[in-house]
Amino acid sequence: MKPNERPRSPRARVGAALLLCVIALCAVGPPLLGLDAETTAPEQRLEAPSLAHPFGTDAVGRDLFARVLLGGRTSLLVGFAATLVSVGIGVLYGAVAGYRGGRLDDAMMRVVDFLYAIPYMFLVILVMLLFRDTARGRPLPVFLALGLVQWLTLARIVRGEALRLRGAEFVQALRVLGASDARILLRHVLPNAFGPIVVYGALTVPHVILLESFLSFLGLGIDLSWGQLVAEGVAVVNPIASPWWLLAAPAAFLATTLLALQLLGDALRDALDARLAR
Amino acid sequence: MSAGHAAWRRVLGGTLLALLVLVFARPLGAGLHAAVALAGASGLAGGALLPPRALRRLAFLVPSLALLVLLTCLLMYVAPGSPFASERVAAPQVEQALRAQYGVPRSGVAFFAVYMERLVVEGSLGPSLKVQGRSVAQLLLPALPVSLALGGLALVLALGVGVLVGVRAGLRPGSLADRASLALTLVGIALPSFVVGALLAIVFALRLGWLPVAGWGGARHLVLPAITLSLPPAATIARLARGGTIETLAQDFVRTARAKGLPERVVVWRHALRGALLPVVSYLGPAAAAILTGSFVVETLFGVPGMGQWFVKGAVNRDYSVVLGTTLLYASLVTLLNLAVDAAYAWLDPRVAEDA
Amino acid sequence: MTGDGALLAVRDLSVGIDGPGGVLRPVEGVSFELCAGETLGLVGESGCGKTVTALALLGLLPRPGGFFAGGSIRLEGRELVGAGEAELARLRGRRVAAVFQDPSASLNPYLTLGEQLAEGPMHHLGLSRREALARAEALLARVGVADAGARLRVHPHALSGGQRQRAMIAMALACEPALLVADEPTTALDVTLQAQILELLRALRAERGLAVLLVSHDLGVVAELCDRLLVLYAGRVVESGPTPEILARPAHPYTAALLRALPRLEGPTAPRLEALPGLPPGLDAPAPDACRFAPRCALVRDACLRGEPPLVPFAPRRARRCVAPVEEVR
Numbered sequence: 001m002k003p004n005e006r007p008r009s010p011r012a013r014v015g016a017a018l019l020l021c022v023i024a025l026c027a028v029g030p031p032l033l034g035l036d037a038e039t040t041a042p043e044q045r046l047e048a049p050s051l052a053h054p055f056g057t058d059a060v061g062r063d064l065f066a067r068v069l070l071g072g073r074t075s076l077l078v079g080f081a082a083t084l085v086s087v088g089i090g091v092l093y094g095a096v097a098g099y100r101g102g103r104l105d106d107a108m109m110r111v112v113d114f115l116y117a118i119p120y121m122f123l124v125i126l127v128m129l130l131f132r133d134t135a136r137g138r139p140l141p142v143f144l145a146l147g148l149v150q151w152l153t154l155a156r157i158v159r160g161e162a163l164r165l166r167g168a169e170f171v172q173a174l175r176v177l178g179a180s181d182a183r184i185l186l187r188h189v190l191p192n193a194f195g196p197i198v199v200y201g202a203l204t205v206p207h208v209i210l211l212e213s214f215l216s217f218l219g220l221g222i223d224l225s226w227g228q229l230v231a232e233g234v235a236v237v238n239p240i241a242s243p244w245w246l247l248a249a250p251a252a253f254l255a256t257t258l259l260a261l262q263l264l265g266d267a268l269r270d271a272l273d274a275r276l277a278r
Numbered sequence: 279m280s281a282g283h284a285a286w287r288r289v290l291g292g293t294l295l296a297l298l299v300l301v302f303a304r305p306l307g308a309g310l311h312a313a314v315a316l317a318g319a320s321g322l323a324g325g326a327l328l329p330p331r332a333l334r335r336l337a338f339l340v341p342s343l344a345l346l347v348l349l350t351c352l353l354m355y356v357a358p359g360s361p362f363a364s365e366r367v368a369a370p371q372v373e374q375a376l377r378a379q380y381g382v383p384r385s386g387v388a389f390f391a392v393y394m395e396r397l398v399v400e401g402s403l404g405p406s407l408k409v410q411g412r413s414v415a416q417l418l419l420p421a422l423p424v425s426l427a428l429g430g431l432a433l434v435l436a437l438g439v440g441v442l443v444g445v446r447a448g449l450r451p452g453s454l455a456d457r458a459s460l461a462l463t464l465v466g467i468a469l470p471s472f473v474v475g476a477l478l479a480i481v482f483a484l485r486l487g488w489l490p491v492a493g494w495g496g497a498r499h500l501v502l503p504a505i506t507l508s509l510p511p512a513a514t515i516a517r518l519a520r521g522g523t524i525e526t527l528a529q530d531f532v533r534t535a536r537a538k539g540l541p542e543r544v545v546v547w548r549h550a551l552r553g554a555l556l557p558v559v560s561y562l563g564p565a566a567a568a569i570l571t572g573s574f575v576v577e578t579l580f581g582v583p584g585m586g587q588w589f590v591k592g593a594v595n596r597d598y599s600v601v602l603g604t605t606l607l608y609a610s611l612v613t614l615l616n617l618a619v620d621a622a623y624a625w626l627d628p629r630v631a632e633d634a
Numbered sequence: 635m636t637g638d639g640a641l642l643a644v645r646d647l648s649v650g651i652d653g654p655g656g657v658l659r660p661v662e663g664v665s666f667e668l669c670a671g672e673t674l675g676l677v678g679e680s681g682c683g684k685t686v687t688a689l690a691l692l693g694l695l696p697r698p699g700g701f702f703a704g705g706s707i708r709l710e711g712r713e714l715v716g717a718g719e720a721e722l723a724r725l726r727g728r729r730v731a732a733v734f735q736d737p738s739a740s741l742n743p744y745l746t747l748g749e750q751l752a753e754g755p756m757h758h759l760g761l762s763r764r765e766a767l768a769r770a771e772a773l774l775a776r777v778g779v780a781d782a783g784a785r786l787r788v789h790p791h792a793l794s795g796g797q798r799q800r801a802m803i804a805m806a807l808a809c810e811p812a813l814l815v816a817d818e819p820t821t822a823l824d825v826t827l828q829a830q831i832l833e834l835l836r837a838l839r840a841e842r843g844l845a846v847l848l849v850s851h852d853l854g855v856v857a858e859l860c861d862r863l864l865v866l867y868a869g870r871v872v873e874s875g876p877t878p879e880i881l882a883r884p885a886h887p888y889t890a891a892l893l894r895a896l897p898r899l900e901g902p903t904a905p906r907l908e909a910l911p912g913l914p915p916g917l918d919a920p921a922p923d924a925c926r927f928a929p930r931c932a933l934v935r936d937a938c939l940r941g942e943p944p945l946v947p948f949a950p951r952r953a954r955r956c957v958a959p960v961e962e963v964r
Contacts, residue, residue, distance in 0.1 A: 122609075126350065217472050540753065
């Protein structure tokens with residue numbers, strides 16, 4: 001009878017279904033439908049949506065449907081790859097700090113405090129600006145830049161968990177039995193922190209996708225991502241004879257994906273909270 | 279060796295200590311100076327005004343700013359290109375002379391030393407390397423109030439709207455206000471702010487003609503950018519305030535307040551609100567960072583002549599001192615806000631202040 | 635004892651909760667009376683409806699979805715069931731006040747003790763801040779909080795558990811209510827503190843002619859303080875009567891089982907403590923037309939399953955809801 005309990009909503013299922021639809025469409029759509037995102041057709045520029053071009057065409061006559069689906073591949077890839085990078089760093093860092101404890105832990109957490117004080121996106125933008133000529137439009141630098149700044153919170157979470165488990169009796173027992181630190185960490189400590197890691201990871205993905213769209217808007221993102229398409233769309237919209245589809249199509253896909261991921265992440269978090277409360 | 283080492287440490291220590299005050303004292307005028315002095319004074323007073331958490335952060339402030347400057351210097355030197363490489367294909371001697379004139383050595387660490395020395399001794403942010411005959415302070419000074427006004431207004435808006443909507447939603451889950459908060463959250467989560475901004479501009483500036491599309495000049499120019507900038511943090515704040523309100527209203531002490539026969543208004547405002555807003559207060563630091571990030575986008579979208587443009591131009595043109603100047607200003611602002619947030623948190627939750 | 639003379643008269647009180655799974659009935663058809671200076675104990679397992687009953691006396695119903703489903707509560711002649719929120723708020727804290735189970739959670743962590751103690755008198759009695767604080771200090775001293783003046787300026791987390799409960803009691807008494815509802819006031823405290831708090835309640839009752847409704851699952855606590863008992867099972871009164879008589883000769887199998895589960899220090903033999911088997915029926919289970927205790931009852935017989943027995947008087951001032959012969963219940 002807790003008053004803040006909402007009636008169970010099918011959020012997780014809706015989120016997962018939407019996400020699967022988007023992923024499937026982006027993954028198999030282009031080869032299956034033989035879509036071509038690059039061929040320009042000057043005679044077909046800025047055509048409104050039609051049967052031939054469901055989302056219309058852009059300023060140089062490229063098929064927007066193909067571009068949105070292929071852009072989705074990039075955006076989803078950025079989201080998941082950057083999240084993997086940040087989860088990897090955060091888990092490793094936090095586990096070592098928490099499990100080792102003592103002075104090393106102090107020092108490592110002090111570093112995290114330092115980094116927290118710096119507005120990280122600011123650094124990402126700086127890095128992307130400075131390396132614009134060499135890195136422009138390429139995915140790897142964006143993965144790294146975004147992944148490298150998202151791990152702080154996760155490092156704290158995992159560290160707390162590792163610190164707690166370090167003193168647990170079963171870990172002491174394992175140590176007495178001669179299990180190596182690496183084995184204890186991998187087989188026993190991390191699985192216990194699995195829930196928070198997954199939840200945090202799930203909520204990082206939409207965040208990263210959104211950040212990539214910021215970079216795209218500033219001309220620093222990846223070529224052919226949703227962020228870039230939306231940014232292009234924003235640049236051309238105006239109230240008179242506006243090619244609205246240039247904004248609407250990629251924005252709808254972006255919004256749907258972000259919502260689906262957020263719903264999924266929230267549902268996971270609630271499930272975890274409920275499990276912890278029990 | 280050891281004597282040199284000690285001297286180096288003395289210089290560095292003095293540098294770091296003096297850095298903050300000088301940064302604000304010289305180019306930014308009285309307001310921030312007073313704020314810094316106040317923070318410093320209360321720090322010296324030994325935590326009477328500031329809680330230990332804030333004191334620790336204050337102790338962090340100067341070194342972390344210095345670290346950020348160092349980091350930025352190294353980054354800029356690692357990046358390809360240099361301020362003097364591009365347009366004039368100059369003879370090595372000419373470049374050498376320019377480097378000496380502007381104080382731009384060939385290594386990042388050396389540049390850091392030059393920059394810090396100038397900052398502390400002269401209290402100057404240095405000359406722009408690209409804009410002839412202008413100092414960084416001259417470039418940034420007109421842009422700072424613009425960015426401050428925009429960011430400050432956006433923060434106030436986000437806080438006001440977010441708290442109002444979130445608390446109302448939390449008071450009556452399932453009500454109209456709750457649905458409004460859900461809508462706000464969805465928009466904040468699902469749409470990049472530049473899309474929202476563009477749509478706002480189309481409707482209110484181009485269609486209805488109520489507000490200017492872009493540019494700068496008065497309060498009217500501030501409206502659309504500030505709303506755009508405030509939306510994402512407002513969404514998060516509404517969500518936090520809603521959750522906090524629901525959670526706090528379920529607490530036993532709220533039942534106690536009701537059992538005392540206090541009017542519901544007093545129960546909510548006096549007893550429940552503080553606890554309900556603690557998560558919002560903790561979020562203010564990240565909110566400031568989010569607004570800072572968003573300000574690049576929004577300033578670009580609406581053609582606002584704030585500091586964002588100088589940051590971008592500076593980085594693209596390798597105008598090192600402009601980049602460092604904007605970096606320092608941005609980081610100081612965010613850090614100071616974090617400091618204020620810590621103080622506010624301790625004021626709101628006595629357990630934090632009295633425990634530690 | 636007739637209804638007119640009593641401070642509080644509860645008749646046939648039913649409370650419902652409208653939830654996603656339908657309407658629950660945590661309290662059904664509860665009746666009792668309480669006079670000034672008297673203490674009534676409300677006893678039963680958790681979930682039996684005792685807290686819901688107690689809070690209903692303040693017009694506080696479970697949130698969300700709680701409502702009065704019937705009956706009447708008359709406090710000093712005023713009807714509470716169906717009264718408007720404003721009228722209820724005027725009585726709460728003023729004529730009827732409450733002390734809750736967990737003093738750490740029941741005091742507002744963000745306000746000083748002084749602020750929390752003073753707001754009641756300021757609101758109900760129109761005292762100035764200064765007057766209210768002076769009254770708060772006197773009350774704190776009365777309930778045994780040392781250095782009361784200084785304590786007014788600290789936040790609750792700076793107090794010990796016992797001091798917090800004393801402060802809660804002071805807060806409840808701040809407007810000189812006629813009725814004090816004490817919902818498990820000692821459960822969160824350790825044994826020595828329990829005794830002290832009970833002693834304090836006893837003294838305050840004598841000194842102020844306070845009527846006390848004491849809610850507890852602990853028969854030992856109830857035996858200390860209460861003149862009469864009301865034993866609740868699954869939202870129903872199953873037995874009522876003077877405390878010594880009930881403790882000596884329980885007349886309902888449920889009461890008897892509760893007593894057997896109670897450890898005793900004195901007495902001839904210390905028999906094995908018995909746990910009562912089974913669980914009380916869930917609130918959402920449709921009320922069967924049978925005795926609610928039947929599934930757990932050792933004395934169950936056909937009549938128990940054919941219809942719920944009525945609450946009938948069987949001796950002076952005693953009543954029970956059971957068809958088994960009184961002699962069989964032990």
